[in-house]
Amino acid sequence: MTTSFIPESAPFNEEQRAWLNGFFSGMMGINPNGNPQEIMEAAGVSVDTLPAAEPEEEDFPWHDASLPIVDRMEMAEGRPVERRLMAAMAQLDCGSCGYLCQSYSEAIATGEETNLTLCSPGGKETSKMIKKILKESDGTSNGAAPAKSAATNGSNGVAANGYSRKNPYAAKLIESRELNLEGSAKDTRHVAIDLGESGVTYDVGDALGVYATNCEDLVDQIIRSIGGNGGMMVTTPNGVSKTLADSIRDDYCLRDPSDELLELVLGRIDDSQTKATLERMLDEGVPEGFDVLDVIEIAKDVPISATEFLETLSPLNPRLYSIASSQKHVGNQVHLTVGKVIYEREGRLRKGVASTMLSERLQSGQTLRVFVQPNHGGFTVPQNSDTPMIMIGPGTGIAPFMAFLQEREATAAKGKNWLFFGDQHASTDFLYEGELRHYCDTGLLTRLDTAFSRDGDQKVYVQDRMREHGQTLWQWLEEGAHLYVCGDASRMAADVDRALKQIVHQYGNMDESAAEQYVKTMTQQQRYVRDVY
Structure with missing residues (x-):
């Protein structure tokens, strides 16, 4: 049996490995009692200096937005703290936190990021789980790798003009024009x-990040x-x-009460029924x-000082909006x-902070x-x-x-363009109807299919229109x-997926497993990309 001197991890093909093994076997023939490693080193080759194999890409089985x-x-159980933190994220890699799911979790684990409420799609569920993981791990990172730098993850980086998430630009509002018609x-x-x-x-x-302010x-x-x-x-x-x-107007989130605020109030009230309500909120x-x-x-007359009240509040995070304009078309403007x-x-009237x-x-x-x-992904x-585009x-x-x-x-661009748009009523909720009709007339928009859910006896959504035109959609793919x-x-994107x-399965004549793989390959090739929240 031939001794193998060259490790499998060394970057050689089979022919090169066979030649090198033969060479060192010959050396062993000259000195049969020699140690293989000593012989290799005598020939000027050190095992330590042989290039190591590339590390295998780590598997993140939880990185699936459809999983609860x-x-x-459960999948991340027993993994290092930074991986359990990653599993707690919404798995969308949406960038709303200023990172990706992996780099945000690593930044928390290393202490580089202290704001635990940046995962807006994950909401309270995620922030609660993050706190629980950190509490169980006593805040230790368990050897977490340093988070990727802003320049690497493409999220927090400072642009060439100096403006960034941490140094936003003071822009001026041009207009806020209603798109829905009367009666909507x-x-x-x-x-x-x-x-x-x-x-x-x-x-x-x-996307455009907007730092909103709370309602006066x-x-x-x-x-x-609070007096x-x-x-x-x-x-x-x-x-x-x-x-x-x-x-309070500029810096703090007034929408989601923190556990710290609930605990502060809970520790100062006597009423057993109110205590039970707050304890249930802390748990659920x-x-x-x-x-x-x-x-x-709920606290009513319980004394809370302004300082301790502020200490319980979460930071007011920026809101991200998909940009609705091309700079080639609007110049030094940005539209939302x-x-x-x-x-x-x-x-009491409740208002969305940024939208209002x-x-x-x-x-x-x-x-x-x-x-x-x-943008990401x-x-x-x-x-x-x-290349043809299908937009939903x-x-x-x-x-x-x-x-x-x-x-x-x-x-x-010469590529065909197909848009699926839906809303409640065609008469009042056909957003950008004039522009879209114009694009149809000029031929820029090859196809426009709409789904107005409240206009008929049965509700019809964009995914229903996709199925209706499944044969043509498959041809485009x-x-x-x-x-x-x-x-x-949570609903639309999952239904569309x-x-x-189903369309790939039916019109591609594939079984369900093959259809799943086809769509997965589209995702890997960045031919199926989602911006969902």
Whole structure:
């Protein structure tokens, strides 16, 4: 039997390995009692200096947005803390945290990132699990690898013009124009922002980070409820001195009560029923729409100082919006499509922080702090301008596809374009109808299929339209079309994914397993890309 001197990990092919093994076997023949390693070193070859094999790519079985957090945590059981933290993330790699799922979890594990509430798609479920993991691990990283730098993950990096997530640009609002017509149950805005001479640039598929401010009325109610003085000076988390009112308005999240706030109130009340309610919230999470003011009102006359109140609040994180414009078309502007969030709960009007700022509180000419969040995973127009595109974006999910179409028009791209759009009513909710009809007339938009769910006896959604035109959609895919999805992750994107696999299964004459693999390959090739939240 021939002795193998060359490790399997060494970067040689079979022929090279056989020759080298023969060479060293010959050396062994000259000195049969020699140690193989000593003989190799005598020949000037050290085992230690042989190039090592590339490390295998680590498997992250939990990195699947369709899996519930319970299953993901089960898969990560026994792994190092940074991997369990990763399993707690929403698995979308959406960039809303300023990282990707892996790099955000590694940054937390190493202590580089202290904000545990940046995973907005994961929401309370994720932040609660992160705190639990860190508590169980006593805050130790268990040997976590350093998080990738901002320049590596393409998320937090400082742009050439100096503006970034940590140094946003003070842009001016041009307009916030209503897109829905009278009678609609929705209020969706086309928001245009002036980038001035900032030099801020973006690509189609990128998102715009917006630092919102809280509603003044809510801030005033909170200060009154804790018996505070809005004019008293406090120090913000980043060390800036400002008034209590300004700090609560600019720096803190008033939507999701932290566990620390619940615990503070719980430790100071006597009523057993209220205690039981708060304990249940700590265990199960607060009800949907239950905010910081609700907690304070439960506390009633319990004394809470402004300083200790601020210490329990989470930071006010920026909101990310898909950019709805191509810079080749709008120049030094950036456009967004924003759905205003407003509803009533427990006799009090609740408002989305950023959406109401952009739709009602901010006037034309006033400033807002913004930064560009680069797209991830290939969510942009194909490099080859002849490649067909299929775009699926109901509601505000149409935003990036307005940018895609503007880009294709500006570059005179020859590739076919197919858009699926849906909303409630055609008469009031056909966002950008004029622009889309114009694109159909010019031939830029090859196909436009709509699904207005409230216009018929049965609700029809974009995934239903996909199935109706499944044969044609399959032909486009076989021609190499790229398919893009933007919008709600929990329902729409999952339904669209299911419909896509059914179409591949049916019209591609594949079994379910082969259809799954076909779609998986599309994802790996960045031909099936999603921007979901």
